[in-house]
Amino acid sequence: IEMGDPKIGVITSGIAYQHAKEAFGSRASFLKLGFTHPLPSRKIIDFSRKVERIYVIEENDPFIENHVKALGISVIGKERLSLCGELNSEMIASRLLGENVSGCEITEEKALPRPPVLCSGCPHRGVFYELGQLKDTVITGDIGCYTLGSAEPLNAMDTVLCMGAGISAAIGFERAFKKIGRTSRVIGVIGDSTFFHSGITGLADAVFNRSQITVCILDNRSTAMTGHQNNHGTGLRLSGKPATEIEIKDIVKALGVEHFFEINPNDLAGLKALLKETAVLEGPIVILAKWPCALLKELPPQDRSKFDLPQSKYTVQEDMCKKCKKCLTLGCPSISFIPGAGSRIDESTCKGCSLCYQVCPFHAIQKRGDRNV
Structure with missing residues (x-):
């Protein structure tokens, strides 16, 4: 009282x-x-x-x-x-x-929108960057972190329906295009965990129907979107103890896919050349883009040595930056642009994927320790 x-x-x-x-x-x-x-x-x-x-x-x-x-x-x-x-x-x-009390004033100014984006160093970014450069191509997506490949500035995904539809929808588009005489290329995108969950049957259908599609399996060594659970291909159980690692490559070949390629998704030139090379091949083609999720804190020893982690960070040579904003087309949250000054890289969040280094036409982005950085 x-x-x-x-x-x-x-x-x-x-x-x-x-x-x-x-x-x-x-x-x-x-x-x-x-x-x-x-x-x-x-x-x-x-x-x-x-x-x-x-x-x-x-x-x-x-x-x-x-x-x-x-x-x-x-x-x-x-x-x-x-x-x-x-x-x-x-x-x-x-x-x-009976008192009239005015509350706080509400400002009319609105905060800038902050839509979700792929993380700094995400291994999916390079794939979507190159897919977004392709002309006359339909890209069918799936459920996972990589669904964000549909957002600007990457804008490299046309459909998202459900788990497994990255492959099955691609089969449908290719078949429909063939009926109407359209020659557009069809590329299906699916993650490693989703492939084990719902993609194997779709790929079997693609082989069965001799579908002229390209399937990009994005293997980031984890079920990252839902909390980094392990999957059949990581070689680890939920407890962290070793498990039998099921190779995606073995499944793909066992299904009868004749054209299988594995690539580092951070190699933009290699990705571009591979997408061009596979455009003329017959039958279903599978490209396995394999690199660990940038947020993974623990990796099996074989992965840590194979992928040479951690990577060196990158920085902008301010006197060389021409303010062309090419690096911003990657949609990396570690890269910002200061009007009148140019691009900047937040080294506290940079994961060293090197994509910005590869796309900068003026070599203004350098690895920490190179030149006078």
Whole structure:
């Protein structure tokens, strides 16, 4: 009990107490209930005898109000305060005290949108960067981190439906295009975990139907989108203990795919050449882009040595930057642009994937330690 002016008594609890305290201040006495079930009937009666008028202020339904009325105490509550909507100090002051209290001013300025993007150093970025350069190509996507390849500035995905549809939708597009005489290339994109989950049957259908499609399997050595769970191809169980590693390459070849290629997705020139080379091949083609997720903290020893991790970071040679913004087309969150100054790389988040180094036409981006960096 907090005694103030005895003319008004307020029975309340929880956050409603803070709102009431702000509205009434020292102009009222307060009974703040710590427990509302069972209610302290004796304390409520004692409090009611010390004040002249009682308001019950609570959120939502009049639970406390009804109980107090059942004790034979006359109170004012929900007949003035709303059953729904937000309870705040302005409403209390207006409806119980007749005061017009203006709330905080709402600015019309809106914050810049921050849509989700692929992480710094994401191994999927290079694949989507090169896929986005292709002309007259339909790219069918799937469910995973790589779904973000559909967003600007990469803009390298035309469809996303469900797990496994990266391959099955590609089969359908290719078949439909053939019927109408359209020669557009069709490329399906699917992650390693999704391939094990829902992609194997789709690839079997592609072989069975001799579909003229290219399937890019993005193997980041993890089920990254949902929390970096291991999958059949990582060689580790959920407990971290060794497990039998099922090679995607073996599955693909066992299904009868004749054209299989494995590549480092951070090699943009190699990716570009491979996409061009495979455009003229017959039958389903599979490209396995294999590199660990940039957020993985633990890797099997064979992966750590194979992928030569960690990588060196990169930085911008400020005097060489021509402000062309080519590096921004990668959509890397570690790269920013300062008007009048040029591009900058946040070295605290850079993972050393080197994509920005590869796309800069003026060699303004260098590895830490090179030249006078």
